[in-house]
Each structure stands twice: as structure tokens, then as C-alpha cells.
Amino acid sequence: MTVVYYTSTYFLDISLEIINVLKKQVDLHVFIEVTSASKKVNIVNIEHLPVEKKLVEPSVLLSAQSYRQLEPYFTGTASTHFVIHPHRSGLSFSTLQASIAVWKYMKPFKPAIIHFEGYTLRTVGMLPFLFSFKKAFLAVHDPVPHSGEKSWKIGLPNLLFFNLPYKKHFLFYSRFSRDLFVKHYPRIKEQKLLVPMCPFSYYKGLGSGDEIESEPGAILFFGRISLYKGIEVLLQAMPAVIEQFPRQKLIIAGKATEGYAFKELIPDEYKKNILIYNRYIPNEELINLIKKAKFIVCPYLDATQSGVLMTAFALNKTVIASDVGSFPEFIINNVNGLLVEPGSVASLSAKIIKALSNHFYKTLEKNVVSANTENCWEKSLENLLEAYHH
Template identity: 50%
Template sequence: MTVVYYMQVAFLDISIELINVLKKHVQLHVLIELTPHGKNLTVLEIDKFPEKKTLVTPEEILTKRCYESLKPYFTGTASVHFVIHPHRTGFSYSTLQASFDTWKYIRQFKPDILHFETFGLRTIGMLFYLKAFKNVCITIHDPVPHTGEDSWKVTLPRTFMFGIPGKKKYMFYSQFAKQQFEEHYKKQKQHKTVLQMSPYGFLKNMVKSDSEVQKKHILFFGRLSPYKGIDDLLKAMPAVFNEFPNEQLIIAGKTVHDFNIDEELIKKYKNNITLLDKHIPNEELAELIQRSKFIVCPYKDATQSGVLMTAFGFNTPVIATNVGAFPEFINENVNGLLVPPNDPEKLAEGMCFALRNDHYKVLAQNINSTRAEDLWNRNTEILLHAYAS
């Protein structure tokens, strides 16, 4: 079976885990959509953004250390290319040209499956050519846009992609996402499959064994966006510092969607709170996670979470709000804690509970990331069955 796996670069962290196991079973051609804005998103580090080229190989574009870290995941695939979209806007003449060049490249393989790992405005350019495919799979990460992130740039691609004639199959990474999709898109009766999101191992490979690493701080990481509940986190911290005056909180990630963080409170607790408002390089992020006592995810809404799976990859517990698919993956007071959303007081209570008598260490002992590859292999079995159905 020949599969073309087309993804947006923002989801490379989860995609490489799937690529790593799927490549063992099919002829896998990987295409990664890349824009000037996305050149330093997730796990990528770009050496130089190419000009006047649509398809480039990883070794042509990645920094040496990034290429070496991703090479084990890409080795064994039939091919891996980045699809270069030079224009910053989501839809332009260059988008159509890149889509045409990509189509010419794809059709030579005569693939059995074209699998989109989500989609955006730039993916619309591919619609002109999809009539030739009998089997199109689409992974839906967020059936409903997060708070503060809804716009025509999100809804327009959905209108087009869901309207593709022919046989489509939808993939989800949680039961919650599947249910949410079914509630909001009742007319979409096509085949639906849930792949159970499992721990990510990529960043863990960048650090040494953590058996003797000192846990130093509480960590929030990821993009700083309205739905992430950072305002609730900051409101909760005074109560935490009142009981644990030497505790440290690090907030690491780049501000998006014009999100405004409470800098006055951060200044008030400048000895306890560190804000890293920037793209965090892989090695730095890996060390931040490795040295964290626990990760906090105070989200106002969610589907599933790559942050959660990255934390579990480090055997690090997570305190999260009881929203989205978090209850599917967090067993209360086993591998983490669940608290109500939009409730700084309960959030503070949860963090203090984890800190008292180093209870976070007990939670960490209940996380077993060593079975991650087995879990991803199971996902591959489910995916192959969906491809063939």
C-alpha cells in the first residue's frame, strides 16, 4: 500500500510518532507544509528558508542538529519533503503554484491513500486535484475552534474540505474530539476512527537519563493563547507562593492571537515567576520539562493535548482542568490531577496538593512512557484497518 501523508508543520510533534511506526507497514511519502511563519514551530529548526523551490528535502533545510535528531524518524520512509509556501498569507497565487507542483509530485506514486494530518487555508489549493483519489483520510485535531481562535481562516477550509465529493474517512486522537465533531457536523456520515494519543518521545531523546536530575520548578509550556487559561494560572499562584514561598513557576512559549499576559503580577512575584515569551528551542524545552516537578495545563477548553503527551514522555505528571479529552488520559491522583476550569482557587489547591510532601513524585511513578512505541504500534494497526475499509 502506498500512502501520501500530508501535514501542517505545527503538528509535526505528533506526526513523527505516527510516521515512525507507519513507515514499517506501507510505502510512506511524507509532505510537510512549511511557511515563513512556521519555520520555527514545534520541533523544527530551519537553517535557511529556501527561495524559488517548492519541494525540498530535510537535509536541505534543517539545521544539522535538528536533521540528526529527526533522521531516525524519517529513515525508512519512501520519501520526505517540505512543501514550501513562501507567501505569508494563507491563500495566494504562490499557494496555487505550490499545490500544482505538489500534485505533479504525488501523482507519480499513484497512492492508495492521501492522508491529511489536519488542514488550513493553504490546503485548499489541493482540492482541485482530489477528484483523482478514491481514498482521502482527514485527521481532525480541533473540530471546534478554541476560545479566541475562531475566524474565517478556520471555517473556510472546513467548508471546502468537508465538501469534497467521494469517499472520505475522518481520524481523531480522542473520543472527545470524535463526539464533538459528530455534534457539530451531523451531515458528515463518513467512516470515523479514533487513534489513542500516546506519549511523545522525541524531546526525551535530547536529554540524558533523568534519574539524578533535580526537579526545580512548576512549568507551563506551549503557545500563549486566550484558551490556555494563563490568566487563571497567574491568579492561582499567590496562594501557592503563600504556602510555598520559594516555589518557582516558568511560563515558556510565544504569545499568539494578541494575547495579553498580566505583567504586573509577574513583576510583583519576579523572584518566583519567569516568563519566556519566545520560541523555545528543542534542547532548552527538553531541559525545562525534565527539571519540572509537574506541568500545569489550566485550559479553558481543549480537545486533546500534545503538551500532555510530551509531559508523559518525560514521566512528568500534569495538573489540568477537567475539559476536553484530559479526563481520557489523566487518572485522578494517579498520573496527575484534574481541577475545574476557570477556577484559580481550585487550581491553587491542586498545585499545593501536588507539592505537599513531594506528592508529585508519587504521581510521576505511575506514568510509564516505556510502552509508548507499543501504543503507537497499536494506533498503526487501527489506522491500517481504516485505510483498508
């Protein structure tokens, strides 16, 4: 069976896990959408996008180091290409040109299935070709936009991908996400598959934890900084923590989304305890920060599933997270992590203090380690592979 897997650099961490499983079961052609805005996100760090080509092989586009790290995942696929979108606009003539280039490349292989790992305005260019496939699978990451992120740029792809009459199946990485989709789109009757998310193994092979200087024993928040991530709640919670643990540091590492400027609500006497890296964090630096941290904190105001959680678990770090979205599906309170009341400064500071007291976070961490299994993704994707064949 020939399958086209279409993803983007935004989802490359989860995509690598899926590619690693699917390539052993089907003839897999991989296409990775990259734009001027997404060339330095998630796992990839691409310096320049060629303007004259629409499809570029990883060995040509990536740096030597980046290619060495990603090559084991791409080896064994039928083909892997980056789909180049140099135009800043999501809807443009070059968008259509890129989609046509993808179709021309894949058409001779007569693929039966196309599998989208999320979708964007640029992915809309693929819609005319969907009717040529026996089945289309659509992974829905956020059925409803997060706080502060509602936009027609999200609404239009949702409208088109959800409602056009092609043979589609929907895919979700948490029960919460699937239930949210059913609630908001009750008229959509197509199959809704559940593929529980697992830790991201890619990060396990990166860094020894000694390459880059970082603050040892810090509390760490990492990832894209947006309104729904609850940064301001975290900053307000830290004074109570620092009062009890005066030497404790907090690191916030990640680039703020365009248009979002979080308020630094820390009194001057506590600012020496807070380090903020508002920028793109390269892979090796990120791994170093995680490995040296005591634990990870996710004070989100709302959420679906979390790649941050799966990255932390992959590196055997416990997580304090808000009791929202799918966090309760993966975090067992007081076993492998701690859950806090969303938006509550008092609840968050109390749970951070609890984790620090008598090094309780180390007990939680042991349970994260014991729960990690090598074949988690193989088991999780069994439902998907069965749906491919039936």
C-alpha cells in the same frame, strides 16, 4: 500500497510518531508544509526558506543537528519533502504552485490514499487533486475553534474539507474530539475513526537535562500561549501557592499568539517567583525545562487533545490539568495527575498545593512512568491501517 501523508510543521511532533509506524506498513511519501510563520514552531527550527523551490528534502533545508535528530524518522519512507510556502498570505498564487508541485511529484507513484494531518488555508490548494485518490483520510485536531481563535481562516478550510464529495474518512485522537465533531456536524456520515493519542517518543532522545541552565524544581507551563490556555488563571492562583511554599518558582515558557497579550496579574512581592519566557523555545531548552520541572500545569479553559500532555508523559512528568476536553481520557485523577475545575483560581491553587505537599507529585510521576509503553502508537494505529486496506 502507496500512501501520501501530508502534514505541517505545526503537527510534526505527532506526525513523527505516525510516520514511524506507517512507513513499516506502506510505501509512504511524506510532505511537510512549512511557511514563514511556521519555520520555528513545534520541533523544527528553520532559519531560511528558499523562494525558488517548492519541494525541498530535509537534508537540504534543516540544520545538520536538526537533520540528525529527525533522520531516523524519515529513513524508511519512500520519500520526504518539505513543501515551501514563502508567501505570508494563506491564499495566493504561490499556494497553488506548491500544491501543483506536490501533485506532479506524487502522481507517477499512483498513490491510493492521501492522509492529511490537519489542514490550513494553504492545504486548500490540494483539494482539486483529492478526487484522484481511492480514499482520503483527514485528521481533525480541533472540530471547533478554541476560545479567541475563531476566524474565517479556520472556517473556510473546515467548510471545504468537510463537505466536498470526495471519498473521505475522518480521524480523531480523542473521544471528546470525535463527539464534538458529531455534535457540530450531524449531517456528515462518513467514517469517524478513533486513534487515541500516545506519548511523543521524539522528545525522549533529546538532551540530558544538563546542557542549559534552568530553574530546578519549578512548576512549568509550556507551549503556545493563547487565550484558551488559562494563563491568567494560573497567575492568579500562584500567590496562594507561594504563601505556603515561599521559594517555589513557576516558569511560563512559550510564545504568545499574535494579537494576544496576557495580563501579568502578580503582585510585586511574588514576581521573583514567576519567570516568563515569551518567545520560541528551542527543543533542547524545552527538554531541559521539562526534565528539571517538578510537574507540568495546563490550566486550559477549553481543549480538545493536548500535545503538551503527551510531551510531558513522554518525559515521565505528571500533569495538573483542567477537567476539559480530552484531559480526563488520559489523566486519571489522583493516579497519574490531577484534574481541576476549569477557570477556577481556588481549585487550581489547591491542586498545586496538594501536589507539592509531601512531594505528592512524585507518587503521581511513578504512575506515569509505569504506564508508558514502547508500542503504544503501533496499537493505536491498528484501526487506521485496517481502514486503509478495506
